[in-house]
Amino acid sequence: MTRTVRWRSVLSSAALLGLAILAFGADHALSQATLVATYALAGLGVVVVVGQAGQIALGQAALVGLGAYTEALLVSASVPSLLAIPVAAATAAAGGALASLPARRLGGLYFGMSTLAFALIVEEALVRWEPVTRGAAGLAVPALQLAGQAVDAPASQALVSVAALIGAMLLCARLFDSRLGRAWRAVREDEVAADACGIDPVRAKLLAFVVGGALSGVAGALYAHWIGFISPEQFGLMFSFELLMLAFIGGAQRLAGAAWGALVIVAIPQAISVLRDALPGELARSAGLETVVFGAVIVAVVLLRPRGLAGGR
Amino acid sequence: MSLLLKLALAAGASVFLATVQAAPATPGVTDREIVVGTISDLSGPIALLGVPVRDGLLMRFDEANAAGGVHGRKIRLVVEDSGYDPKRAVLAARKLVQRDQAFAFIADMGTPVVMASMPVIVDAGRLHLFPFSPHESTYLPLHPLKFQNFAPxxxxxxxxxxxxxxxxxxxxxxxxxxxxxxxxxxxxxxxxxxxxxxxxxxxxxxxxxxxxxxxxxxxxxxxxxxxxxxxxxxxxxxxxxxxxxxxxxxxxxxxxxxxxxxxxxxxxxxxxxxxxxxxxVLPHPYAEGANKQLADWIQRYRKRYGVDPNVWSVMGYTLADMFVHTAEAAGPQLTIDGFARTLEKFDFTRDYFGSPEYRFSPTDHLGNRYGxxxxxxxxxxxxxxxxxx
Known part of the structure; x- marks a missing residue:
């Protein structure tokens, strides 16, 4: 990334945030920024697995859930957040490794189905392991504590999320440029050819899931603090599809795709909600109006930018 | 100066303006209106409940407004659809608190939604009234802003x-x-x-x-x-x-x-x-055998929405009715604390729907325990x- 492009990105992000504050109010806009960054972090996991390594991942939300539950349980056992977040990332990375095992024998859609099954198993385990997870009743999660301070204000939450996202993006940029990144792309383009070139496809896929899992785990840990309450149903298939949609809208093969996708997934429904208030009586009250308009926006984005918002025409 | 730099400067200015804006004495209350927020499910898995509850709320508030409002103030209900998604609920709560300046939240729907948005609401000092969640934390431990109507x-x-x-x-x-x-x-x-x-x-x-x-x-x-x-x-x-x-x-x-x-x-x-x-916990409103008041209400509901009401419509209407009566009893100088303390003293007697008595006290914010x-x-x-x- 050149210096000019980097500055342009920083300025455009600041401009977007400023406009959002003007439109929504400071706390509302900063809360959106928090969730956009957190979702983008989880979406980065999908970008690694789907966009870079070319694998179908239909259960990424389960890895976010593993991170969220690990964080919640450790924090409730008085483990400092700074220690708990790496453990959450490690747990989700281990989950990712486990989810990638069928890739040794399966490929394409069949492997995708196995990730779906993995997600169902994780969700079911979170429900059944009631003595630890409190089952379907869910867990309350306290505010994130950093340096003895509670991160509970919208501004500080946004700061932590954006910092985590920037750190993760820098790490991913290095990874994508490394030997491993090239191996992922080689496997994505042609697994047999990659194998013939001396790349171990099984290892490459395993590492993609480990890295993707760790990113989603960190996102899950932050999500748990921002939302303050987690239950197994929050990490179901709907969330997995939302993350997949996020990556494709943003551009699954681009690093910035996760951020653009998260912006669409999180912020567009809010913008629609604000615009709806300006509509006349009965139309404004139509049930599911946001969902319909959101669906139309998604279709438009896919038609006009088939390679994603970050991927060019 | 480049366009991006201008936009960034505008962003900085807007942050400053947003920070220094003065808040009204009582959020959501002006001489002309009272803003009430609700975070419902109009498009998710429990939309079948969310839509009639919202319709019941709107019907009662509109009736109160048609009768001159509460101490001359019209009630404006701002409805946000969470789709049963806690992330959307948190953002909806922030919007209602900051942008719409909601005086109170009423009938928020779904445990994950309520658990995620309730801290945002009460931390902002707004009333959290009668959520559709059986979770005990909606009324325990006792909190001056939390009131629950539905027994676990x-x-x-x-x-x-x-x-x-x-x-x-x-x-x-x-x-x-x-x-x-x-x-x-x-x-x-x-x-x-x-x-x-x-x-x-x-x-x-x-x-x-x-x-x-x-x-x-x-x-x-x-x-x-x-x-x-x-x-x-x-x-x-x-x-x-x-x-x-x-x-x-x-x-x-x-x-x-x-x-x-x-x-x-x-x-x-x-x-x-x-x-x-x-x-x-509330009877279904059957037209057949209904008392006169209930029959009239069913007619009005049908005329307005073109469908028969159900028990969820009655719940929405009843909750809005409780809000209207409490706001009236709280007097013309409506404040959040004044509303809450009035609600603590209010006895809601049984009505033509066949509802139970709802009774709150300074030490008990669960209005009904019986079915x-x-x-x-x-x-x-x-x-x-x-x-x-």
């Missing part, structure tokens, strides 16, 4: 089960429950009731949310020799359980929670659900007891 399943199912077992002399009580927090809450109530009577829960079996085939569960309960089955089910599963029991010729008494007390239960189940017992028994007779729910204490 555990409380009223304990009374209902005890009453049924005592009245009918059942010896072998069993439970069929949904495998989630709802089912577990009901199980606690059933176990507590049987414990008080010194009787065991002979058998219990669960199903996963969304299941449509309950034949193995019904066969298991029949095999255990149950003579009474409590159903912690929703409409579809209630119909499935009763239909299966009747199909295999098992004439056992079943009692469903308020989640199965719906007109849809007998509309879908037909003859198979005849005789089913249910717990009602009453009903039974499906001749294709509709008939109330067969008063509120069970």
């Amino acid at each position: 399943y555990q409380t009223y199912m304990e009374a209902a089960t005890r009453h049924m077992v005592q009245a009918h002399g059942y010896q072998r009580s069993c439970l069929l429950y949904q495998d989630d927090d709802y089912g577990l809450e009901v199980m606690k109530g059933v176990e507590a009731a049987l414990g008080k009577l010194g009787r065991p829960l002979v058998d219990k079996t669960s199903y996963k949310r969304g299941a449509t085939d309950l034949s193995s569960q019904v066969a298991r309960l029949r095999g255990a020799g149950c003579d009474f089955v409590v159903l912690a089910t929703v409409v579809r599963e209630t119909v499935a359980a009763m239909s299966e029991a009747r199909r295999i010729g098992w004439k056992v008494d079943m009692l469903v929670t308020a989640s199965g007390y719906s007109a849809q239960t007998h509309e879908l189940g037909g003859a198979a659900v005849e005789g089913l017992y249910g717990v009602s 009453r028994l009903a039974q499906i007779r001749n294709g509709k729910w008939e109330l067969i007891s008063d509120y069970l204490k």
Whole structure:
């Protein structure tokens, strides 16, 4: 990334945030920024697995859930957040490794189905392991504590999320440029050819899931603090599809795709909600109006930018 | 200066302006209006409940506005759709708090939604009124801004089960429950009731949310020799359980929670659900046999929305009615604290819907703990007891 492009990105992000504050109010806009960054972090996991390594991942939300539950349980056992977040990332990375095992024998859609099954198993385990997870009743999660301070204000939450996202993006940029990144792309383009070139496809896929899992785990840990309450149903298939949609809208093969996708997934429904208030009586009250308009926006984005918002025409 | 730099400077200025903007004395209250927010589910898995609740709320607020408002102020309900997604609920709460300056939140819907948005609301010093969530934290520990109207399943199912077992002399009580927090809450109530009577829960079996085939569960309960089955089910599963029991010729008494007390239960189940017992926390508004006030209300609802009201419409209307009466009693100088302290002293007597009495106090912010028994007779729910204490 050149210096000019980097500055342009920083300025455009600041401009977007400023406009959002003007439109929504400071706390509302900063809360959106928090969730956009957190979702983008989880979406980065999908970008690694789907966009870079070319694998179908239909259960990424389960890895976010593993991170969220690990964080919640450790924090409730008085483990400092700074220690708990790496453990959450490690747990989700281990989950990712486990989810990638069928890739040794399966490929394409069949492997995708196995990730779906993995997600169902994780969700079911979170429900059944009631003595630890409190089952379907869910867990309350306290505010994130950093340096003895509670991160509970919208501004500080946004700061932590954006910092985590920037750190993760820098790490991913290095990874994508490394030997491993090239191996992922080689496997994505042609697994047999990659194998013939001396790349171990099984290892490459395993590492993609480990890295993707760790990113989603960190996102899950932050999500748990921002939302303050987690239950197994929050990490179901709907969330997995939302993350997949996020990556494709943003551009699954681009690093910035996760951020653009998260912006669409999180912020567009809010913008629609604000615009709806300006509509006349009965139309404004139509049930599911946001969902319909959101669906139309998604279709438009896919038609006009088939390679994603970050991927060019 | 480049366009981007100009935009960034504008962003900085807007942050400054947003920070220094003065807040009104009481959020959401001006000389002309009171802003009330609700975070409902209008497009997600419980939209079937969310839409009629919202319609009931809107109808009552519009009636109050047509009658001149509350001390001259019109009530404006701002509805946000969470789609049962806690992330959207948090953002909706922030929008309602900051942009719309909501004075109070009413009838927020769904436990994950309520648990995620409630801290945002009460931390901003706004009222959190009557959410549709059985979670205890909606009224405990006592908080000056939190008020709940709906009893936890555990409380009223304990009374209902005890009453049924005592009245009918059942010896072998069993439970069929949904495998989630709802089912577990009901199980606690059933176990507590049987414990008080010194009787065991002979058998219990669960199903996963969304299941449509309950034949193995019904066969298991029949095999255990149950003579009474409590159903912690929703409409579809209630119909499935009763239909299966009747199909295999098992004439056992079943009692469903308020989640199965719906007109849809007998509309879908037909003859198979005849005789089913249910717990009602508010009666279904049948036009047939309605008193004059109720009949008029049903007519107004039909005229406005083009559909028949259901028990959820009544709930929305009742909650809005409680808000209107409390705001009126709080006087023309409406403040959040004044509203809350008025609500703590207010007794809501039973009305033409057949609602229970709702009573709050400075030490108790749960307005009602009781349900009453009903039974499906001749294709509709008939109330067969008063509120069970």
